[in-house]
Amino acid sequence: MTQIPTEPIGSIPRPAYLQEAMKAFSKSEIKESELNTLFEKATLETIKELEATGSPVISDGEQSKPSFATYPIHGYPHLAADGVVIPFADGHTRQLPKITAGPFRYQTFASSYLEKAKRYTLLPVKQAVIAVSAISLLYPPEGIDGYAQAQFIVDLLDEAEKDIRKCLIGGAYNVQIDFTEARLALKLDPSKQLLNAFIELNNKVLDRFTEDERRRIGVHTCPGGDHDSTHSADIPYSELLPLLFKLKAGSFYLEYAAEKEKQSVLKSIKENLQPGQRVFLGVTDVLNPRIETAEEISELLIEASRIIPLNQLGSTDDCGFSPFADDISTARNIAFSKIKARVDGTALAEKKLNSR
Numbered sequence: 252m253t254q255i256p257t258e259p260i261g262s263i264p265r266p267a268y269l270q271e272a273m274k275a276f277s278k279s280e281i282k283e284s285e286l287n288t289l290f291e292k293a294t295l296e297t298i299k300e301l302e303a304t305g306s307p308v309i310s311d312g313e314q315s316k317p318s319f320a321t322y323p324i325h326g327y328p329h330l331a332a333d334g335v336v337i338p339f340a341d342g343h344t345r346q347l348p349k350i351t352a353g354p355f356r357y358q359t360f361a362s363s364y365l366e367k368a369k370r371y372t373l374l375p376v377k378q379a380v381i382a383v384s385a386i387s388l389l390y391p392p393e394g395i396d397g398y399a400q401a402q403f404i405v406d407l408l409d410e411a412e413k414d415i416r417k418c419l420i421g422g423a424y425n426v427q428i429d430f431t432e433a434r435l436a437l438k439l440d441p442s443k444q445l446l447n448a449f450i451e452l453n454n455k456v457l458d459r460f461t462e463d464e465r466r467r468i469g470v471h472t473c474p475g476g477d478h479d480s481t482h483s484a485d486i487p488y489s490e491l492l493p494l495l496f497k498l499k500a501g502s503f504y505l506e507y508a509a510e511k512e513k514q515s516v517l518k519s520i521k522e523n524l525q526p527g528q529r530v531f532l533g534v535t536d537v538l539n540p541r542i543e544t545a546e547e548i549s550e551l552l553i554e555a556s557r558i559i560p561l562n563q564l565g566s567t568d569d570c571g572f573s574p575f576a577d578d579i580s581t582a583r584n585i586a587f588s589k590i591k592a593r594v595d596g597t598a599l600a601e602k603k604l605n606s607r
């Protein structure tokens with residue numbers, strides 16, 4: 252009996268009432284306790300809707316995460332606004348903050364989200380954490396007086412290890428490291444030095460876990476969806492995948508549905524996937540509002556199974572549906588419909604493959 256596991260990436264667009272409350276809170280118009288009540292309400296509603304899609308593994312939809320990348324530093328007292336700028340294809344940018352003093356400590360660990368989510372569901376909950384490579388970008392190139400970059404990295408690796416370990420101990424079904432800057436690194440530095448440095452840094456964290464633990468740790472990468480635009484979709488996968496699979500993780504959640512040259516992506520995955528690793532292919536395009544049919548998703552997976560061994564194949568969405576809290580470009584109901592299509596399409600592929 253063939254089984255194709257299916258999992259979400261993480262984020263779901265926040266409901267309008269939560270968007271409004273977050274804005275009101277930023278202007279000091281409502282109290283933090285009021286905002287927290289609405290975070291709870293949105294988390295509960297999101298979990299119930301995810302359960303209703305039939306998804307065997309769920310997330311909290313990241314309703315209360317400030318963003319997939321910045322939750323650890325939310326409230327860090329030594330921050331300045333003018334950090335690294337990430338340019339997107341449609342011309343918009345996201346600017347990361349930079350730190351101005353040490354010692355660097357995470358203000359929030361992802362396990363705090365997991366703890367809350369587990370109160371609302373009996374289903375397995377996956378928890379996303381940010382890659383250490385992304386947080387490493389917060390150290391300014393000009394340096395910090397009295398806090399050397401080397402010491403920052405030592406502190407950061409300890410914090411990132413804690414971030415993952417607390418989720419594993421807290422009962423996460425698995426932990427997904429969001430490594431969305433992988434393909435961007437190739438765009439910023441075609442010599443691949445930056446990507447290699449990122450992978451080396453992430454492996455320093457992964458090395459701190461046993462092989463058993465690493466089976467519950469995965470990596471997500473994509474061309475960086477935000478406001479329906481990407482930052483690095485023009486970089487071919489074949490440049491990225493040979494290096495990506497060097498990460499010592501058990502699962503890889505890859506953007507795939509929006510890829511044009513699918514055959515060459517599959518070939519590259521097959522060539523580079525290591526024994527014991529599983530690849531979860533994105534079967535829903537999160538940047539396109541059209542809802543895929545279960546039939547076309549099952550065809551996509553059956554086609555993939557001709558190249559990738561079935562016991563190393565799974566399905567997922569191309570990305571989270573709203574990685575930044577203020578991104579409402581994909582409506583909430585579209586996200587749930589796409590997730591349902593993924594769950595149904597994956598079950599259909601299983602059924603067809605088993606009846607052969």
Ligand SMILES: [Zn+2]
Pocket residue numbers: 431471472473474475476569570571
């Ligand atoms: Zn993504």
